[in-house]
Amino acid sequence: MQVFKELQRKAALQSQTPELPHRLPEEPLLRGIFEIGKRSRDVVLSARRLRWSPIVPESPAGGTGRAVKEEIIEMKDVFSVKVKRRRFVGQKKGGTLLGITIFKCLHKEENKLTDCAIHLNNFSEDHCHSWFRCLKEILNGFQNRPKSLKVFVNPSSHKREATHIYYEQVSPLFKLADIKTDVTVTEYEGHALSVLKECELQAFDGVVCVGGDGFVSEVAHGLLLKAQIDAGKGTDFISAPVRAPVPLGVIPAGTTNILAYTLYGIKHAVTATLHIVMGHIQPVDACTFSTPSRLLRFGFSAMFGFGARTLALAEKHRWMPSNQRKDFAFIKTLADLKTEKCNKDQWHKIQGDFLNVSIMAIPCLCSMAPRGLAPNTRLNNGSMALIVVRNTSRTEFIKHLKRYASVKNQFSFPFVETYTVQEVKVQPRNKSGLDAKENTDTNATAEEDNYPWNIDGDLIEASEVHVRVHPQLINLYGVNTDDLESSKATCNCI
Numbered sequence: 001m002q003v004f005k006e007l008q009r010k011a012a013l014q015s016q017t018p019e020l021p022h023r024l025p026e027e028p029l030l031r032g033i034f035e036i037g038k039r040s041r042d043v044v045l046s047a048r049r050l051r052w053s054p055i056v057p058e059s060p061a062g063g064t065g066r067a068v069k070e071e072i073i074e075m076k077d078v079f080s081v082k083v084k085r086r087r088f089v090g091q092k093k094g095g096t097l098l099g100i101t102i103f104k105c106l107h108k109e110e111n112k113l114t115d116c117a118i119h120l121n122n123f124s125e126d127h128c129h130s131w132f133r134c135l136k137e138i139l140n141g142f143q144n145r146p147k148s149l150k151v152f153v154n155p156s157s158h159k160r161e162a163t164h165i166y167y168e169q170v171s172p173l174f175k176l177a178d179i180k181t182d183v184t185v186t187e188y189e190g191h192a193l194s195v196l197k198e199c200e201l202q203a204f205d206g207v208v209c210v211g212g213d214g215f216v217s218e219v220a221h222g223l224l225l226k227a228q229i230d231a232g233k234g235t236d237f238i239s240a241p242v243r244a245p246v247p248l249g250v251i252p253a254g255t256t257n258i259l260a261y262t263l264y265g266i267k268h269a270v271t272a273t274l275h276i277v278m279g280h281i282q283p284v285d286a287c288t289f290s291t292p293s294r295l296l297r298f299g300f301s302a303m304f305g306f307g308a309r310t311l312a313l314a315e316k317h318r319w320m321p322s323n324q325r326k327d328f329a330f331i332k333t334l335a336d337l338k339t340e341k342c343n344k345d346q347w348h349k350i351q352g353d354f355l356n357v358s359i360m361a362i363p364c365l366c367s368m369a370p371r372g373l374a375p376n377t378r379l380n381n382g383s384m385a386l387i388v389v390r391n392t393s394r395t396e397f398i399k400h401l402k403r404y405a406s407v408k409n410q411f412s413f414p415f416v417e418t419y420t421v422q423e424v425k426v427q428p429r430n431k432s433g434l435d436a437k438e439n440t441d442t443n444a445t446a447e448e449d450n451y452p453w454n455i456d457g458d459l460i461e462a463s464e465v466h467v468r469v470h471p472q473l474i475n476l477y478g479v480n481t482d483d484l485e486s487s488k489a490t491c492n493c494i
């Protein structure tokens, strides 16, 4: 079973083949001798592969006498090539030619990617330059790989390490891959959104954000909002949004990193960077979250009830360190567990007292839920998972929450219902027993109407919210969740 999954993943990645005009992928383009790993090798380059074998002297009786082991690098795994020279400290140009170096992406355990260098040594300028040019031409043929990126870094994320992560781990790989960057280190909440609204996106092949889920959500919203503005659409009510013009890459540096976990199967900045550099693109469903009168935002997931109350309480205690704050809010909300009275209007109406309502367009993998908060949905199946937790005892609710961390089905409880939906309206009933719509008609105060919503980790105050999924509205750098190895991560927080 494991082998089958690996083959499936490889097949998915292999669909990337460079476009070289008038060439067959296996046709040898160059053949020559290089020293690799201190031995002379016979090296052959085609658009698909670089392969080499040791040069073994013929025995006096003829023949080599032993089998020759060939080594192969798939060009789809190569992301950079450089001419290698020996230089003195401080010397910027010239230097003694040593050969060429190829930088390749290596698949490690548990979805991790790292980079590694392979040195092909040869002292001939002509030889090395013709190989360098040919390798470069092959790399330029990978259409999905970005050459220019707009980068947003949130310096206030988690332990304030996003800037360090970007400049120490991400930026050097972008430089190595000859990707130009335009970096904005944000100065306040909403900064990325206002820069995106004014940004000429056609100058870039992609947008990258370095931070946690709240920041990804701001940038994804900004990117999609800008697409609507550029398409001449109004931004108050959007029924048929246009797609984001460029893909979005997510470098995890936040307290929660559900998006990165879902796209890469791991919270690892280098893995995320290499998926961007290699141009692994994944179309993803996105949602619009609207009140009856206006668009609240674009996003991927929302929680109403327990998940939103927890976030609202955490936000009130911003002075606490982020992990402590989240644990505190989780335990306190659990201790004060209470339901929300809801209607879900039209089509199929569900009414009652709910502890939590989750609406998710993507599986939302994270360390607390290695199979996902919504394992029954896919990144781009054009539908959302609606998970409704009806009123129950605290003990039963905790049992349900604990199941997220295990391999057992977290939904097999009589008080949990799951639906596959394209559209949901959540209408909370207020204290006087009216639903949000009736309440507006009787001119009750707006505050009384409002309830906390957790939209992609961002706290939003609203009453009736209309959620609609829009299939494959945005491309994200990453892979399909089905192609990821299942994670061994578990959580012991409850």
Ligand SMILES: Nc1ncnc2c1ncn2[C@@H]1O[C@H](COP(=O)(O)OP(=O)(O)OP(=O)(O)O)[C@@H](O)[C@H]1O
Binding pocket: 154, 155, 156, 157, 158, 159, 186, 187, 188, 189, 190, 191, 210, 211, 212, 213, 214, 215, 216, 218, 253, 254, 255, 256, 322, 458
């Ligand atoms: N320079 C900034 N100063 C303050 N807030 C910012 C700044 N830049 C972005 N933000 C906002 O910070 C919020 C949280 O960011 P992010 O998700 O990166 O961090 P986090 O540590 O995971 O968040 P949290 O502490 O809320 O869990 C986002 O809503 C984002 O819009």
